Amino acid sequence: MAKLILTNEVTGLGEPGDVVEVKDGYARNFLIPRSLATPWTKGAEKDVTAIRRARKAREIASLDDAKALADSLKAKPVTVKANAGPSGRLFGAVTTGEIAEAVAANGGTVDKRKIEIGQPIRALGDYSVSIRLHPEVSAKINVKVVKG
Template identity: 35%
Template sequence: MQVILIQDVDNLGGSTELVTVKNGYARNYLIPKKLAIEATPSNLKQLDEKLKVKAKKEAAMLAEINKVIAVLKESAIKVGAKTGTSGKIFGSVTTLQIARAIRDQKGYEIDRKRISIVEEVKELGTYKAILDFGGSNTHEIEFEVVGE
C-alpha cells in the first residue's frame, strides 16, 4: 500500500514522502497514529500543491539569504572591543557582539545562534565567522576587531 508520510518516521522516510509499506503496517500503525495518510488521487494532488508552495517559499528565502550575504561580503564588519596597551582584548568577542555589529552597520537582524566564530578572538585584527541559515546554507564572513 502506498502512503504519504505526514511526519518523519525512523527507517521509513521523511515528511511529505510517498512510500510503499505493507497493508497491516499502514492500517494498524501509521494511519491510526496520524503518521501517514493513504495515497489516494486527491491526497496526491494536495501533496503536489503543498510541495509546489514549499518550493516557492524556499526559493524566495534563498534569494533573500543571497541578498543578505552579498551585502555582508561587501566589506568587513567592524566590532569594537576594549583593549590594553599591547593590543590584547579584555575578554573576547562573542557572537552577540557580531550580531549587534551586523544590525548596526548593515541593517540586518541575524540571530546570534546562527553565528559561529571560527577561531578564538583575543587580539585586534581580522577574523572569520560562519553564518548558518539552516540546511546547506552556510556562509563565511569576515569581521574586524578594532579598539574602542
C-alpha cells in the first residue's frame, strides 16, 4: 500500500490535502502520473496545510451561497453546440470544460473539475449533469446538446 497526499479531488477517494492509502499500482500508474497526488513524506506533510488553505479559498464560502447558486443553475438549461454527423452522433464527446463554458455564458461560474458526467455525452439530445458546488450541495442541471 502506498501513502499519498491528494493534490486534486478524486471522486470516491478524497479531496485535496487528504492523506490516503491506496494500492501501489493505482498510485504509480494513475494518481501520480496525472498529478492527482504526491508521495507522502514527513516534509510533504507540511504542504498539507497549504493545500487545504488553497482548497478553502476556492470553495464557495457558505452553504447559503451554494444553495442559491444551485437554484439559479437548475432554473436555466444549458446549451452546448457540438459537431455531429447526419445521424446525430458527435465527433468526439462533450467535455466538462465545454459545459463549464456554457454555464458561464448563462451567467453562472462553475469549476470544470466539479462537474460530473455519468456516461460520456456522444450524441445530440438532452442530458442531466451533476455539479458539486459545496460538500453538502450538489446541483443537477439540464444540458442540451445541439448541432453547431
